[in-house]
Amino acid sequence: MSGEFESVPDEILIGGCWKRGTGPAGEVIDPGTGAVLQVMTQATADDVDTAVALGAAAVADPAWRDLLPHQRARYLHRIADAIERSAERLALLQSYNTGKTLAETRGLVASAAGTFRYFAAVLETADEDLTTQRGNYLTMSVREPIGVVGAIAPWNSPVASDAQKIAPALAAGNAVVLKPAEWTPLVSLALARIIDEAGLPSGLLSVLPGRGSVVGDAIVNHPGIGKVTFTGGTRTGRMVAHAAAEKLMPVSLELGGKSPTIVLADADVEQAVSGIMYGIFSSTGQSCIAGSRLFVDRRIYGDFLARLVEKTARLRVGPGREPGTQVAPMVHAEHRDSVARYVDLARAEGGRILCGGGIPDDDRLRDGAYYLPTVIDGLTNDSRTCQEEIFGPVLVALPFDGEDDLLAQANDSVFGLAAGIWTADYRRAWRLARRLQAGTVWINTYKQFSISTPFGGVKESGLGVEKGRAGIAAYSRQKSIYLGLDDQPNPWAD
Ligand code: NAP
Helix, strand or coil, X not given: CCCCCCCCCXXXXXXCEEECCXXXXXXXXXXXXXXXXXEEXXXXXXXXHHHHHHHHHHHHXXXXXXXXXXXXXXXXXXXXXXXXXXXHHHHHHXXXXXXXXXXXXXXXXXXXXXXXXXXXXXXXXXXXXXXXEEECEEEEEEEEECCEEEEECCCCCHHHHHHHHHHHHHHCCCEEEEECCCCCCHHHXXXXXXXXXXXXXXXXXXXXXXXXXXXXXXXXXXXXEEEEEEECCHHHHHHHHHHHHHHCCCEEEECCCCCEEEECCCCCHXXXXXXXXXXXXXXXXXXXXXXXXXXXXXXXXXXXXXXXXHXXXXXXXXXXXXXXXXXXXXXXXXXXXHHXXXXXXXXXXXXXXXXXXXXXXXXXXXXXXXXXXXXEECCCCCCHHHHCCCCCCEEEEEEECHHHHHXXXXXXXXXXXXXXXXXXXXXXXXXXXXXXXXXXXXXXXXXXXXXXXXXXXXXXXXXXXXXXXXXXHCCEEXXXXXXXXXXXXXXXXX
């Protein structure tokens, strides 16, 4: 195994100052071994107050407020450079704190750097609108920062999800108060140190780890927070939306999913099997877009499932820092136990466990939060197992008969985050893609991400989009300016 754990200082970033949090101490666990990595002091609602006040002052400071887009973009480039210089350290830290494989955390760190670069480029090339002239005046629509943005992130891919919020919010000229998940504060604090050391003006970024019900709630309800960008579960997202409605505050919500992946009878079986396995079992299934409901044409259902189960049973489950591991531990033993309860529920609902369905029988992994990749069938789409987000390495398979049956089942979900289609027939794929209720549809690929392509969910999977050129617009307000061209006084007054 590679790389020793290096602790991060027990300090949080409040409006440009590194201080010990004034909240309770929380243990940060290595889910691969169950060992305590370090104890971190958390933030409080008072820390949120200070961070918001300092953030508001920093946004209003002419040294930041008056920067031209290309000048602001330079900060983002500098941050991207600094992330790349610290890439291996960040990847290792994230692997220790989340259990993920190093291959995955390296990819997430690279994507964080790429996100800062992308939004620097978007910022430098964004045009403002001179709208069509309708009188003796010129009309313009310009974009201005919102002020202080609250960003609340989940534990599943911290460094990448932090960057996805911080980069466009700073690009649009805002300050950011970020709350990482209580289980995974380390990489967000390490990223904050990198951003701070890259020279971002003081006060523009605060990173306040702590419990959602304390620090998250204080951010969402703070009168000085002008927008909240939230990624997490649908239940929490709904609470955030209620609070936002009270304040009449804009909010972006990236929420849960129960995404269907579909195999038509003409699909390339080997390609579909490997894509489906990657879609559900990479990240140990802890991915909002995990393809967790598999629909296979009944004519090939038996053979297809046999091949899928045979390959799934051979996946290498092990520590995230061991070369060759495909399925790493889950983020926390509590979360692993919740996944195990879902598999018990599937059994109670009449599901057949085709592989997995328990913890690995391996002494080496005994103390970690491991769970075997699991394939279940024999359930109907209205079962709780098929309807609720499990957020673990659990795939439930269902046969379908024809397109109407397929679409009725695939769309019968409160969620609408993503979908996958495996087929050789692109006309059919296009037709299905247009009728699936999902924010993203992958055809003959799955779980690929591009920062230049907008991402968001429909139905209970979210509101608004992140990424893409629209990503910056989500962090700004539009203002219209009329520039009068008359030489004479307004005749109305005569
Ligand atoms: P979660 O329990 O909803 O927590 C998300 C964040 O919200 C955490 O930082 C949490 O803090 C905080 N929080 C909890 N209660 C809060 C409150 N009352 N007010 C404000 N903030 C509060 O979700 P999770 O279990 O961390 O993450 C898994 C979920 O995220 C899954 O449903 C997954 O699908 C979703 N997700 C969606 C996307 C997407 O882009 N659509 C991406 C990744 C994950 P604490 O954890 O510290 O309590």
